Amino acid sequence: xxxxxxxxxxxxxIYGFGNVSVKLVxxxxxxxxxxxxxxxxxxxxxxxxxxxxxxxxxxxxxxxxYTAYIRWYWDxxxxxxxxSILFSxxxxxxxxxxxxxxxxxxxxxxxxxxxxxxxxFSIPIILMIIGISIQFLIDLTLSQMRVEEKPTFYITTNLIxxxxxxxxxxxxxxxxxxxxxxxxxxxxxxxLAFMIITIxxxxxxxxxxxxxxxxxxxxxxxxxxxFASISGILLSQFDRxxxxxxxxxxxxxxxxxxxxxxxxxxxxxxxxxxxxxxxTYFKLMNHPDHKAIYSRIMTWFxxxxxxxxxxxxxxxxxxxxxxxxxxxxxxxxxxxPILSLGIIFSMLKDTSIxxxxxxxxxxxxGLTLAGIAxxxxxxxxxxxxxxxxxxxxxTSLVSQLFFFIIIHRYAQKHYHIPYxxxxxxxxxxxxxxxxxxxxxxNCFSLEIRIIAKFISLLLFPxxxxxxxxxxxxxxxxxxxxxxxxRNIFINTPxxxxxxxxxxxxxxxN
Numbered sequence: 001x002x003x004x005x006x007x008x009x010x011x012x013x014i015y016g017f018g019n020v021s022v023k024l025v026x027x028x029x030x031x032x033x034x035x036x037x038x039x040x041x042x043x044x045x046x047x048x049x050x051x052x053x054x055x056x057x058x059x060x061x062x063x064x065x066y067t068a069y070i071r072w073y074w075d076x077x078x079x080x081x082x083x084s085i086l087f088s089x090x091x092x093x094x095x096x097x098x099x100x101x102x103x104x105x106x107x108x109x110x111x112x113x114x115x116x117x118x119x120x121f122s123i124p125i126i127l128m129i130i131g132i133s134i135q136f137l138i139d140l141t142l143s144q145m146r147v148e149e150k151p152t153f154y155i156t157t158n159l160i161x162x163x164x165x166x167x168x169x170x171x172x173x174x175x176x177x178x179x180x181x182x183x184x185x186x187x188x189x190x191x192l193a194f195m196i197i198t199i200x201x202x203x204x205x206x207x208x209x210x211x212x213x214x215x216x217x218x219x220x221x222x223x224x225x226x227f228a229s230i231s232g233i234l235l236s237q238f239d240r241x242x243x244x245x246x247x248x249x250x251x252x253x254x255x256x257x258x259x260x261x262x263x264x265x266x267x268x269x270x271x272x273x274x275x276x277x278x279x280t281y282f283k284l285m286n287h288p289d290h291k292a293i294y295s296r297i298m299t300w301f302x303x304x305x306x307x308x309x310x311x312x313x314x315x316x317x318x319x320x321x322x323x324x325x326x327x328x329x330x331x332x333x334x335x336x337p338i339l340s341l342g343i344i345f346s347m348l349k350d351t352s353i354x355x356x357x358x359x360x361x362x363x364x365x366g367l368t369l370a371g372i373a374x375x376x377x378x379x380x381x382x383x384x385x386x387x388x389x390x391x392x393x394x395t396s397l398v399s400q401l402f403f404f405i406i407i408h409r410y411a412q413k414h415y416h417i418p419y420x421x422x423x424x425x426x427x428x429x430x431x432x433x434x435x436x437x438x439x440x441x442n443c444f445s446l447e448i449r450i451i452a453k454f455i456s457l458l459l460f461p462x463x464x465x466x467x468x469x470x471x472x473x474x475x476x477x478x479x480x481x482x483x484x485x486r487n488i489f490i491n492t493p494x495x496x497x498x499x500x501x502x503x504x505x506x507x508x509n
Contacts, residue, residue: 029169033183034257034324038173041328043180045249046121048256050184052237053115054132059226059233061096062136065089066143068222072214073147081214083207088215089140090206097133104129115244127184134191141198144205157197165190224366231369235376235399239392242380247388250328255389258332261319262339265308270347273301291417298351299469302424305347306431307460309340314438314453318446335393337435342397344428349404352419355411364410372403423469430463 032038033047069089072078078085104111108122108129115121145154168189172182243252312319316333324330356364376399383391411417438456441449464470 030323032173034326034329036326042249045252049244050128052240055233057132059229064222064226066139068218084209084211085214087206088211093136097136101130101133124180124184131188131191161190161194164193228366228369231373235373238377238380242384251389254329254332257329258335262336266343269308294417295419298419299423302427306427310431313337313340313435338393338397342400345400345404349407352408352411355415359414361414368406
């Protein structure tokens with residue numbers, strides 16, 4: 001357990017950083033993207049629709065194969081076949097990428113007409129599809145680094161990719177005036193830089209032998225996961241498409257900016273933690289108190305996510321103005337609280353899923369997504385024509401709430417875990433009340449509203465203790481947890497660090 005706990009903390013920082021590093025480009029460059037002198041409103045809206053489209057394409061054609069690879073890598077029966085399995089996966093994804101790029105080249109004008117009613121965006125579409133085709137191989141390569149525990153190489157390659165994309169984007173947009181095309185030229189250059197660096201690494205770990213029987217089994221395993229992934233992506237992207245077809249490009253841009261800011265919680269906090277947390281969940285399955293640990297993880301995870309979303313919701317106006325130069329986009333802050341609440345329920349759903357994963361009832365996840373996705377589309381079609389961006393935000397919230405309720409119910413039915421939902425909803429209610437209190441000061445001067453909002457933030461942990469969200473053991477554990485984070489990554493004697501981690505585990509048990 002001591003080693004697992006330390007690996008979890010390091011995993012959150014190391015692999016979580018790798019998860020968000022390239023996506024940082026989009027946030028860092030938002031001021032360029034929202035500058036009408038560099039990108040028109042039409043080009044910015046188009047880039048957002050293409051971003052959504054790229055996520056859909058990746059979820060469809062990647063086949064969730066990297067997930068299956070991690071599963072087979074650790075299977076004792078296939079240890080001697082690892083190199084041929086990696087080659088088989090790599091070759092299949094390379095072939096799919098080549099066919100996809102070729103199709104994109106010939107169908108880009110048609111694709112542009114379908115999405116935007118004109119064929120003038122064919123070149124960005126071609127570049128986007130080529131970049132996506134390379135992304136398949138990048139995800140598999142990163143999976144290989146994770147299973148081999150190569151954190152330094154993992155961070156270095158992602159940093160290089162980030163730097164190349166960032167510098168190229170600034171050059172193409174600000175100095176070369178390439179407009180929308182420049183965004184995808186830069187992303188493609190970043191992906192190519194990653195591939196050039198990692199090809200020697202991959203060549204040392206493959207055997208040029210196509211292992212068809214194992215690959216067939218892997219695809220059988222990954223297909224339900226891929227289907228769930230596709231449905232999940234569509235669930236989160238339908239709003240952009242409906243806004244594109246039934247509203248205005250300005251609404252697409254404003255809404256998408258609000259989503260990007262609200263998703264800071266998901267990108268930097270939730271995804272980073274889940275990457276490290278998922279394998280830990282399965283390692284704990286045989287621990288005598290694993291259900292109690294799962295329950296506390298949900299409670300603590302909720303606190304962290306609610307606190308982050310409280311910050312983003314309170315300071316949504318200031319953050320929106322910071323990221324966007326043009327006042328055209330400033331209304332985005334109004335939907336951040338609604339979207340943030342939906343993100344909280346999405347996190348609770350993802351945490352509840354562990355029960356279905358342990359009992360291998362993952363089909364329930366896919367079936368639920370298959371029902372929620374069309375419900376989300378229908379609600380978007382109903383609300384957006386009347387409420388615009390607010391209709392899209394409300395649809396997202398309602399869909400995530402229903403998704404959580406259904407998944408939690410079935411997960412508890414098949415594998416009961418004593419989650420403290422009373423505490424979870426107390427945390428959410430406290431955060432909501434403090435948000436409303438701070439939000440009321442938006443009409444005041446900058447100085448007054450900043451002070452009021454910071455007071456709301458400071459009151460959050462105070463109210464958690466007042467309403468006894470923590471018990472005594474958890475308070476001790478929190479203090480030990482904070483100490484361990486400070487000491488695990490500095491020059492502290494290993495024996496002392498192990499003692500601190502052991503103390504945390506003792507309070508959890």
